[in-house]
Amino acid sequence: MRLGGGLPLALAVGAASAGYWVAAAVALAGLLACFAARLPPLGDDGPERYVAGFARLAAVVVQATAFGLYVVPAHPGVAAAVLVLAVVAADFAGLRLPEPVARGVTVALLAAALVLVAICVVVAPVGTRPGIGAPAVPGVLVALLVVFPLLLPRRAEHTGRRTVVLSVVALVVTAAALYQLGALRLGLSATSVRDLLAAADAGALQPVLTVVMVLATLPASLTTFAEARERIAPARGTAAVVAGLLAAAAAVVAGPVAALVAAGLGGVVELLLRVRASRYRGRRV
Template sequence: MGQLRGAAWTRVPAAAAVALGAGAPLVCAPAAAAAGWWSVAGVVLAGLVALLTAVSLADLAAQSCLTGVSAHVRTRLGVLPGRMAGVLDIGGRVVGAAAVAGAAGAYLLPSQPRVAAVALVVAVAALALGRVAFSAPSRWVITGVTIVTLAVFVTTGLAIEPVQQAASAAAGTPGSDDPTGIIAAAGFFSFGFLGVERAVGTRARVGVTAAVVVAVGYLLVCVAALRQLGGARLGLSPTPLRDALAAADGAAIDPMITVGIAVGALFAVRALLSGAGAGLTDLAEAGELPAAAAARRHLITAVAAAGVALMVDPATAVAIAATLLLGAAAFLNSAARTLARPQRSSWVPTGCCGLALSVVVGVNISTGSLLAALVVLVVGAGLCTVRVRRAAAGRTP
């Protein structure tokens, strides 16, 4: 039992590395555009949503051997909600992988960022199709590189005065200090908590710890970037960490930061596409998708992510991915609402609170991301429904 508990706690650094590697090079800019310095409060709100959802997932997992979001929702709420939760989760992870790859492409190959993004997705797909898995030592190395990279950035950003003082944005313009943008900023940062669920298992305290660690990381990165660039410049930056380093006269360590970002992005994209593939497998096992979808899950998710990376810029993609994933979190928290008090790890009704916050934050990111998420949900759930009805008709004598 002690070894199992220890194994659960060792997943926290890897989960934090996935989350920070996915979001740190990307989400600070759109969050700052929405709220300026008030985006720091958005980190706290996003962390609260992630914390409540992590506890809800841990409580659900403690009551069954299920692992997937759609499986939990299907068992607690029914077939259609489970189908919708699965579509939202898969769509969010695929679009999220495209956003992370696009952001990494801007750092690696500024002249052709989309080419670099597709190349990163192809590399991850090749590893998956070749059944090449990260060993435990390699995961620890990747985790260490990601954390050290961000630590160097934060230290530089906080310790060195910017060469050019950050200018304040005019009220009403992107990057201005606007408290009404806190919820939108929280939506962008909620994408940056991806990977927290990997540390959960059935232990709520592990999920809480992972959410807190990631929140502290984002607070430090956000403050360092805002200190160097200000809300206006940060909100317009496609490569916020690089531009913040340049403002701090730290261009000499840019190559090291770029390598760290590339390593973190590779780890994050692999985790996102693996999660999307697991979601496809879950829907296929439930009869919602053909069995071929599970067999070809690596190819399907990679092609979809590469297509999104070619068509959608990273800032737009991260908004859509956050909306989709918050929708899946809303279903998951709704499923947790069915747990009786003795089945919950806390007196706090995490399901109710998490459901409310997930919906409020998700619908306030942007109108465009909400419409895109609705399209993904309708098309995906519709295809699953057609598949189920055809299968039922084929079994009818």
């Protein structure tokens, strides 16, 4: 679910940074995520606990930012903050997303991705496209940074086949978006997926996109904040309240680029700590 809410923002930011080479960044992010799926999860001691908490809080801000921009475009910052505060309240009330509902949402989001790809492929793009050009390494690295946390396995059960499937879906959606819209138009706006539907003569599906973004962001925000709170303050104390308020404030002022970069940096540090833990456990064995 985290991929569905964050990918539209990450593709826009990645395309603005790397152009058509955002596809290469998505492929590299998928390979890194598959590598991470083979590593042990972070522990609950020392810096690992807080790095994991920060990475998940940043992911909540990304989801909230996507919600605000796509669902309440007139007041995106306020809507993002309200979403964060809502999931904080829901977590304190002990609400959890039932597993059947989570699976149903995942299936619905995969179906929406397939429909989007089909629309992009069936309808021929309008206008000419500039050449791909030579890769700008810094831009590709930025694109990799913002896409990677969306694919990084967070829990022990999010490994192996699931990571491969999500990585392939992200790459296929990226390729379809680049084919239909081009790298320039894809990177012009954080909500360029709306432009993608218009370019593919599917403007009538804009309300459907809004519903899809609600499904992609609300459940993911609730689940991800619960994971963050379990790391930062398992007892739901003052620290959890402060973390939620900070995330809400960040959702107001951060914007999509800052939110994605923060999540990316958290994901990279988490990956490095998991590599270190894997090597340490290997030496002990």
